[in-house]
Amino acid sequence: QVQLVESGGGSVQAGGSLTLSCVASGFTFSTYVMGWFRQAPGKEREGVATLSRSGNVIYYVDSAKGRFTISRDNAKNAVYLQMSSLKPEDTAVYFCAAGQGVTNALAEEPSRMTYWGKGTPVTVSS
Numbered sequence: 001q002v003q004l005v006e007s008g009g010g011s012v013q014a015g016g017s018l019t020l021s022c023v024a025s026g027f028t029f030s031t032y033v034m035g036w037f038r039q040a041p042g043k044e045r046e047g048v049a050t051l052s053r054s055g056n057v058i059y060y061v062d063s064a065k066g067r068f069t070i071s072r073d074n075a076k077n078a079v080y081l082q083m084s085s086l087k088p089e090d091t092a093v094y095f096c097a098a099g100q101g102v103t104n105a106l107a108e109e110p111s112r113m114t115y116w117g118k119g120t121p122v123t124v125s126s
Helices: 103-108
Strands: 003-007 010-013 018-025 033-039 046-051 058-060 068-073 078-083 092-099 120-125
Touching (some): 018 033, 033 068, 033 103, 046 068, 046 078, 046 103, 058 103
Antiparallel strands (some): 003 018, 018 078, 033 046, 033 092, 046 058
16 A cells, blocks of 8 residues: 655744655655645645655756755655745645656646655744
């Protein structure tokens, strides 16, 4: 049974930091592109960051560049998202997902991801 379990969400003031974690099971983690996506109330789900199987190709949405860092540990079947300088507009439910294909393309079309976690909420107050 495939599972993606996110943790690390919470409430933080603007300018603060959070690190999200996602542990995967039930599939061959190292053969999948991993990504973090988010969905704010009333908005479509968007790709925040995706990371290739080996970790050498990374995509960030423009709003995340310079503030967020995605990483993965294939030995632990885990992917992380370090978020700093958080802004109120970062408020959303953050989802971990796995897919196969081109790293950038998967970020731009969330529907192409294969497996999804249930999400962890992040609230940034001003």
